[in-house]
Amino acid sequence: MKIAIASGKGGTGKTTVAVNLALALGEVQLFDCDVEEPNCNLFLGFELEPVEKVFCLVPEINPDKCTLCKNCSNFCKYNALAALPKKILSFPSLCHGCGGCSLVCPAGAIEENPEPIGIIEKTSSESPFIFFCGTLNIGKAMATPVIRSLQNHIDESRPAIIDSPPGIACPVLAVMESADYCVLVTESTPFGFHGFCLALEAARALKIPMGVVLNREGLGDSRVEDFCRAEGIPVLLRIPNDRTIARLYSEGIPFVREMPEWKKRFENMFLTIKELAFKNMGV
Incomplete structure (x- = not known):
């Protein structure tokens, strides 16, 4: 429970x-x-010991592949991506790491890179x-x-x-x-x-x-x-x-x-x- x-x-x-x-x-x-x-x-x-690092997948846009279709910025509900006339701007601090932008990109121009955002710790194995x-x-x-x-x-x-x-x-x-x-x-x-x-x-x-x-x-x-x-x-x-x-x-x-x-x-x-x-x- x-x-x-x-x-x-x-x-x-x-x-x-x-x-x-x-x-x-x-x-x-x-x-x-x-x-x-x-x-x-x-x-x-x-005394705590580290268990795992926590990462958030942040999109990185390849400008050579991007067709400026705006699918990614239209999909993102958190405004982590913004479409300008000649490029897509990315705001990693707003990204929730859902991965949706890479799924809707028809050109495969988005690569998700892990960014460390936190850590999990626990009591040692000897602790009751x-x-x-x-x-x-x-x-x-x-x-x-x-x-x-x-x-x-x-x-x-x-x-x-x-x-x-x-x-x-x-x-x-x-x-x-x-x-x-x-x-x-x-x-x-x-x-x-x-x-x-x-x-x-x-x-x-x-x-x-x-x-x-x-x-x-x-x-x-x-x-x-x-x-x-x-x-x-x-x-x-x-x-x-x-x-x-x-x-x-x-x-x-x-x-x-x-x-x-x-x-x-x-x-x-x-x-x-x-x-x-x-x-x-x-x-």
Whole structure:
């Protein structure tokens, strides 16, 4: 079972929930798919080893073969190719590496060259904890191919906890659409509620069962809980606005390691998620 930990905005505690849940369960996999700014390992401190480099196939146009038919630029929905009267311009930073331009070129004037955009790393083979991390290269814009490559390493035989990027853009949807259950982490503030509603809309559009973790409970008001009650959305866990939890976070320490009572709470949350996910599957 794959559980995506998501949020409509950054800073709600998404990574905190993903890391503490994975540590509480132990026999799971943890994937840091926030490839633009992966930070799970700040709390774990593992020595990581490279697994693979991720490439994006970028088109290069041979001007001697190009007939200026404009098929390639008309096909590209991301404006990575632009047709001028005497040449085709290529913008590699906009290319999504789909390969469609080379398929529609009747003259065979397009060659796709691999360009490195990121790297996948994991814990060493000696480590009992399975953790994978993807990192997008500095200056690159295409996070989704790195996330796709990272997801290829998920072992379907055991549960996977996936720390999603924040927001609701393409990288988030790439994580959500492959998940069996989505945990939306939020806080009950006006900004937090707005981000939660955006993430909720995305999960509903993808028809993924979801529940809520209310972080920093006691900060703000009851708008999130009132909304969830009215919509029939389960609140899976409440994490209080607690000074000890905040201090441990600031020191890079997962609070399940110092507050053992939380291990059972995260375990119970996982059991609830399994029940809800299997119910949705009709099992």
